[in-house]
Amino acid sequence: MAIRWPLFIRRTHKWLALFVGVQAAIWAASGxxxxxxxxxxxxxxxLVRTPEMTGQDLSGLVPPADVAARDAGTREVKLQQLLGKPVWKVSSEQGAYIVDARSGERIPELDKSLAVEIASSLYTGEPEIVSARLLDEAPQEMGSRKPPFWRIQFEGWNEPTFYISPTTGELIGRRHNLWRIFDIAWMLHIMDYDERSDVNNPLLRVATWSVVAMALAGAWLLYWSFPRRKKKKKVKAVA
Structure with a gap:
């Protein structure tokens, strides 16, 4: 049985349009x-206050070499500030921690009050705290970040939220509702409903090539829809 190509292409175009039409609308809206x-x-x-660039008095600080020598797995020692006080941030094979740069004593993990104080000092708005919790499991919005961390949520329609490291006191994440909507839009756009990071996942590839096939089928149907002139046969004159 001969294939009726116009009918076959038309049906292919229709079913492909039904398959990818909704996703195409989602791509447009999310984009x-x-x-x-x-x-x-x-x-x-x-949301984050720009730190003031001020000089630091380095006299009386414990030498970084001495701090590094205490931990055989030390990889880096870096000077930074914690609520205006100088601290050494030590990155080692076991993880990161901070040391008082003047006394040389290791600073224990942050408690709730200190985490709230750090978050409030960094926040540009009114530091009205809604909740402060130490998380042992990372929420979806923190992606691949490994817990534990303090989750400090401020008051406001946008639900601004800071994530503070309990070991170094650093701000490791800031989230708000418009970011969360963006994250959902990104997930829908790349069609990665699990990790929300793979821009070359199989589902996206299938949808993309389906759109290409639909476009090609539509172009073929457009070409086929134009009327074609039939060639006139030449009539030979009879002598």
Missing amino acids: MYMVAVHIDYIHGDH
């Missing part, structure tokens, strides 16, 4: 949101 909201706002840069 519009990701373009409309400035990426710096999504990152939460407006």
Whole structure:
């Protein structure tokens, strides 16, 4: 039985359109949101206070070499501040921790009050705390970040939230509702409903090539829809 190509292509185009039409609309809507909201706002840069660049008095500090020598697995020793006080951040094979740069004593993990104080000092808005919890399991919005960390949520319609490291006192994440919407839009856009990071997953590839096939089928149908002139046969004159 001969294949009726116009009918076959038309049906293929229709079913492909039904298959990828909804996803194409989702691509358009999610892409519009990701373009409309400035990426710096999504990152939460407006939530974090810019630290003042002031000189530090390095006299009387414990030498970094002495701090490094205490831990055989030390990889790096870096000077930073914790609530205006100098501390050495030690990165070792066992993890990161901080040492009082003047006394040389290791600073224990942050308790709730200190974590709230650090978060409040970094927050640009009114530091009205809604909740403060030490998490042992990472929520979806923290991605691959490994717990534990303090989750400090501030009051506000956007639910601004800071994540503070209990071992170093560093701000390791900031989230808010517009970021969370962006995360959902990104998940829908790349069709990775698990990790939300794989931009080359099988589902996205199938949908993309289905759109290409639909477009090619539509182009073929458009070409076929134009009327074709039949060639006139030449009539030979009879002598």
